[in-house]
Amino acid sequence: MAELTETQKNEYWRYNIRLTVILLVxxxxxxxxxGGLLAGELNRVTVLGFPLGYYVAAQGSLAVFVIEIAVYARxxxxxxxxxxxxxxxx
Amino acid sequence: MATQxxxxxxxxxxxxxxxxxxxxxxxxxxxxxxxxxxxxxWIGWLFMALSxxxxxxxxxxxxxxxxxxxxxxxxxxxxxxxxxxxxxDWMSAASFISMAGALSVQGFSGLAYVMGWTxxxxxLAVFLGPYLRQFGAYTIPDFLGGRYGGTAPxxxxxxxxxxxxxxxxxxxxxxxxxxxxxxxxxxxxxxVFVGLVxxxxxxxxxxxxxxxxxxxxxxIILIISYLVPVVVLSWQLFTFPFPQFVYGxxxxxxxxxxxxxxxxxxxxxTRALWKQEADAAAAKLKDPALSDAERExxxxxxxxxxxxxxxxxxxxxxxxxxxxxxxGIGMWNFLALTFCxxxxxxxxxxxxxxxxxxxxxxxxxxSVAWGLFFIFLLYFxxxxxxxxxRFVVYTRLVGTHIADLPRWxxxxxxxxxxxxxxxxxDGVVQLADFVIKSSDxxxxxxxxxxxxxxxxxxxxxxxxxxxxLSTADGLLLTIANAIxxxxxxxxxxxxxxxxxxxxxxxxxxxxxxxIAASVATFRLAIIVxxxxxxxxxxxxxxxxxxxxxxWWKRANRPGAVAGMVIGLATTLLYMVGSRFYGMTWWxxxxxxxxxxxxxxxxxxxxxxxxxxxxxxxxxxxLVSSVRYPKATVSSAEFAH
Numbered sequence: 001m002a003e004l005t006e007t008q009k010n011e012y013w014r015y016n017i018r019l020t021v022i023l024l025v026x027x028x029x030x031x032x033x034x035g036g037l038l039a040g041e042l043n044r045v046t047v048l049g050f051p052l053g054y055y056v057a058a059q060g061s062l063a064v065f066v067i068e069i070a071v072y073a074r075x076x077x078x079x080x081x082x083x084x085x086x087x088x089x090x
Numbered sequence: 091m092a093t094q095x096x097x098x099x100x101x102x103x104x105x106x107x108x109x110x111x112x113x114x115x116x117x118x119x120x121x122x123x124x125x126x127x128x129x130x131x132w133i134g135w136l137f138m139a140l141s142x143x144x145x146x147x148x149x150x151x152x153x154x155x156x157x158x159x160x161x162x163x164x165x166x167x168x169x170x171x172x173x174x175x176x177x178x179d180w181m182s183a184a185s186f187i188s189m190a191g192a193l194s195v196q197g198f199s200g201l202a203y204v205m206g207w208t209x210x211x212x213x214l215a216v217f218l219g220p221y222l223r224q225f226g227a228y229t230i231p232d233f234l235g236g237r238y239g240g241t242a243p244x245x246x247x248x249x250x251x252x253x254x255x256x257x258x259x260x261x262x263x264x265x266x267x268x269x270x271x272x273x274x275x276x277x278x279x280x281x282v283f284v285g286l287v288x289x290x291x292x293x294x295x296x297x298x299x300x301x302x303x304x305x306x307x308x309x310i311i312l313i314i315s316y317l318v319p320v321v322v323l324s325w326q327l328f329t330f331p332f333p334q335f336v337y338g339x340x341x342x343x344x345x346x347x348x349x350x351x352x353x354x355x356x357x358x359x360t361r362a363l364w365k366q367e368a369d370a371a372a373a374k375l376k377d378p379a380l381s382d383a384e385r386e387x388x389x390x391x392x393x394x395x396x397x398x399x400x401x402x403x404x405x406x407x408x409x410x411x412x413x414x415x416x417x418g419i420g421m422w423n424f425l426a427l428t429f430c431x432x433x434x435x436x437x438x439x440x441x442x443x444x445x446x447x448x449x450x451x452x453x454x455x456x457s458v459a460w461g462l463f464f465i466f467l468l469y470f471x472x473x474x475x476x477x478x479x480r481f482v483v484y485t486r487l488v489g490t491h492i493a494d495l496p497r498w499x500x501x502x503x504x505x506x507x508x509x510x511x512x513x514x515x516d517g518v519v520q521l522a523d524f525v526i527k528s529s530d531x532x533x534x535x536x537x538x539x540x541x542x543x544x545x546x547x548x549x550x551x552x553x554x555x556x557x558x559l560s561t562a563d564g565l566l567l568t569i570a571n572a573i574x575x576x577x578x579x580x581x582x583x584x585x586x587x588x589x590x591x592x593x594x595x596x597x598x599x600x601x602x603x604x605i606a607a608s609v610a611t612f613r614l615a616i617i618v619x620x621x622x623x624x625x626x627x628x629x630x631x632x633x634x635x636x637x638x639x640x641w642w643k644r645a646n647r648p649g650a651v652a653g654m655v656i657g658l659a660t661t662l663l664y665m666v667g668s669r670f671y672g673m674t675w676w677x678x679x680x681x682x683x684x685x686x687x688x689x690x691x692x693x694x695x696x697x698x699x700x701x702x703x704x705x706x707x708x709x710x711x712l713v714s715s716v717r718y719p720k721a722t723v724s725s726a727e728f729a730h
Contacts, residue, residue, distance in 0.1 A: 054341070
């Protein structure tokens, strides 16, 4: 940690915050807007027999959540590596 | 971690072999059923003995008395396996047995549970998991004690952890009793205590280490047994083995069938008869001279009859009630419940502690992803289960002759989950003749619905048992550790040697298990409700204090204590008020009580922290250092 300068620290942390905010916006969009508030409207569209609103709440949003967390893990772990924060190697 | 590579490889081998062996034994039992006529009861016993045997053996092999091993599995559980352990720790008897059925009965509104119980992991991944790992405490109250200092935060943490976990534990123990009694024909109380043996063996002998590896083994059993019946049914109906992708067509057909049933004159006549029965019971209920027992019986009868009298679609509607999205207050409650379940998921201590067990922050992040993936496998199948079960009821039960019921109906009718009565007396089964007493039949009877041999039902039993036991394991350990580590060691006797601490943990494990078991034998109806409440309680007590503690340096002890107490108190007040005294804030349902306590908890921490002195410099540095994974945390609070 001593190797990181203040600027680097800020850069790393800002990246983390930005990623977190983006992921939370997508989370709220699927969990509350598409899977909740707008589900009634979306239900007018049918895909493969699934009313779209029902589908988002039953399966779509869940898949999005899994992908979000996987993306978060991947990007943050990459960022750690970039900044030499591989704690396991120590 | 180069040194861990061979270890991980052998784990893959061990669990791969275990899965193959388990499937092999299942096939052998199936063959014995087919060719030797192995009786059903024997199959039940074999599965029960086999699975409990596996858990006990794992418990014995992984026994330990090292404190790091006992409390956090030596912080050496790779992400993939921690993910599986999280999956079975998380998925309880309710997820396994009841969720698909609840979706089938509640329709769209029930999806709040599906989204809530998965969406919470996003919060956990970005706000808590990796940072908790970096802090490196032993328990959640331990984190609160270390971060905020002093005894008060730790003490409130212990109280909240026990409060949330205990009701949840009773529900799991009840689940074990139900499964064992239903499949083996044992008395419920005996079933409860048989199940406890399986739980106690692991947790007492090896703490978190044994529980982790047992949970991995339990996940494998539960996911196989959940997927097999519905995959087979999907193959039969669509010659396609992924029910999750084809049930859309069933939703359409079910909706059409529901509308047809609504307009069918014979169905309408049957519903009219139910309506009469409901009205008659309601009229009798007005009699003040009724005894309590009679009153209870009558109101149950009235409820059933009223439910049967309700058509499956609104008159003139183009879609079934099942697919209708709630509006107004209904939508508010749907969103509020989803929110409480999500935040509660990220605040339940038995799940949070799982992220202490990974070797690094990186692995903690990965393991949240694996955890949700493994949960997702079951949850995205549940709505398919619900649709398939409805479809089978519409197509293979409705319209059949009462003397010629499908095999699964005759097999499961004695279990009391549902009943078929010929209300109209025309000898034909109407939808309104099918009385659902417990929607659990959806999962339990699925193997027979798909025409599978009894061995698959035995497999489902083993899966349900695994789900209940694995969650019970995690909860039990959380309670015992909160009491022995945080209350006894950290507050009462900080000089206690390791041996005494572990002995006390073990004693508390046994005592807690026995108390939970004896409470479960009362079969209180309120337990199911209490479990849903646990989410709101965890959400309002832990989540704000944990998130603020990690993300805001300035959060201090008075703020955290006030926030937890006020969050918890507001939630409890609304729960008890709305459930028992007719209190209502904007028509919010009791299960969504946390929707007020959560924001209030955050605001309280913020305001009280700013009004009081900032936390010591040392703590503020600790909070910033947690942002950068490589930094070693060396605060005295965290050096055990």
